[in-house]
Amino acid sequence: MITTSIEHHAILHSCEELERQGIETTVVPVRRDPDSQGMVDPEEIRRALRPETVLISVMHANNELGTIQPIAEIGRIAAQAKVGFHCDAVQSAGKVPLDVNLLGVDLLSISAHKFCGPKGVGALYVRPGTPLERRFYGGHAERDRRPGTENVPGIVGLGKAAELSRKLLVEDAARIRALRDRLETSLLDRISGARVSGDRTNRVPNTISMTFSGAGGEALLISLDLQGIACSTGAACSSGSTEPSHVLLAAGLSADDARSSLRFSLGRGTTAEEIDYAISVIPSVVERLRALSPRTSEASRDSHAALAAPSQ
Numbered sequence: 036m037i038t039t040s041i042e043h044h045a046i047l048h049s050c051e052e053l054e055r056q057g058i059e060t061t062v063v064p065v066r067r068d069p070d071s072q073g074m075v076d077p078e079e080i081r082r083a084l085r086p087e088t089v090l091i092s093v094m095h096a097n098n099e100l101g102t103i104q105p106i107a108e109i110g111r112i113a114a115q116a117k118v119g120f121h122c123d124a125v126q127s128a129g130k131v132p133l134d135v136n137l138l139g140v141d142l143l144s145i146s147a148h149k150f151c152g153p154k155g156v157g158a159l160y161v162r163p164g165t166p167l168e169r170r171f172y173g174g175h176a177e178r179d180r181r182p183g184t185e186n187v188p189g190i191v192g193l194g195k196a197a198e199l200s201r202k203l204l205v206e207d208a209a210r211i212r213a214l215r216d217r218l219e220t221s222l223l224d225r226i227s228g229a230r231v232s233g234d235r236t237n238r239v240p241n242t243i244s245m246t247f248s249g250a251g252g253e254a255l256l257i258s259l260d261l262q263g264i265a266c267s268t269g270a271a272c273s274s275g276s277t278e279p280s281h282v283l284l285a286a287g288l289s290a291d292d293a294r295s296s297l298r299f300s301l302g303r304g305t306t307a308e309e310i311d312y313a314i315s316v317i318p319s320v321v322e323r324l325r326a327l328s329p330r331t332s333e334a335s336r337d338s339h340a341a342l343a344a345p346s347q
């Protein structure tokens with residue numbers, strides 16, 4: 036099978052298990068140039084195809100960078116080669132329109148809690164005729180694909196969340212994008228050397244991945260948390276891990292920069308007041324941590340000399 040270096044561990048760890056079972060996986064790298072950082076090049080997918088390839092799995096929106104991948108193009112490549120195509124759309128459901136026919140996918144997965152639904156329930160779209168083997172045994176539920184009595188409250192919750200997301204999507208996306216852009220430009224203006232990772236054009240409207248070299252992501256995360264600002268140093272699911280994000284490394288960041296990066300995510304409940312508050316707090320927290328950091332590199336020490344000098 037073929038997948039990419041920026042997938043969620045839900046995919047990468049599954050591929051590792053398949054490797055143990057003797058199924059070879061080609062992990063395609065992503066682009067590192069600033070204009071399309073973190074993007075999968077469909078031609079790389081085409082080059083990775085082999086006569087025995089059975090499945091391609093590429094995510095729609097990346098959960099750390101927000102980059103939206105060229106799924107429709109990859110879908111055409113998969114169809115031409117008659118290879119099954121799965122798309123992890125967990126991060127894009129509720130944020131951008133999803134149409135399984137336009138995307139050309141055979142399988143597409145979403146998770147309710149990422150679009151304001153309940154935790155513990157997701158959905159897998161299966162294009163009619165897609166051969167699927169059962170992974171669990173012990174019952175005939177869900178068309179023999181997954182045993183166990185269905186979680187009806189969860190399923191109803193997912194359906195309701197999907198209905199609301201569909202209704203509110205256009206309005207939500209415009210409002211959230213405006214707030215996100217204001218937060219992003221304000222932080223870039225006020226924090227020297229701050230950089231945004233990922234393709235800034237092809238991106239879901241709610242995500243910012245920003246590097247504050249020399250500030251230390253973990254310390255930043257804790258300081259901001261104490262001030263009431265919740266963000267993350269990578270995938271929320273990896274919190275507690277001290278490893279730098281595999282996504283940021285794959286997108287070309289150094290381990291130090293990956294460790295000095297934060298992800299800000301906005302949602303339906305985010306208000307303009309909260310964004311103003313974040314803009315007023317984050318720059319001074321970054322300055323303070325940079326001045327304290329023993330790990331500040333020579334280069335960034337020079338560019339932040341003005342900040343470091345006044346601290347006694």
Ligand SMILES: *Cc1c(COP(=O)(O)O)cnc(C)c1O
Pocket residue numbers: 043045094096097098123124125126146149157
């Ligand atoms: C959150 C997430 C997952 C995992 O979904 P859970 O239902 O939280 O386990 C998988 N892929 C992506 C892209 C995600 O953002």
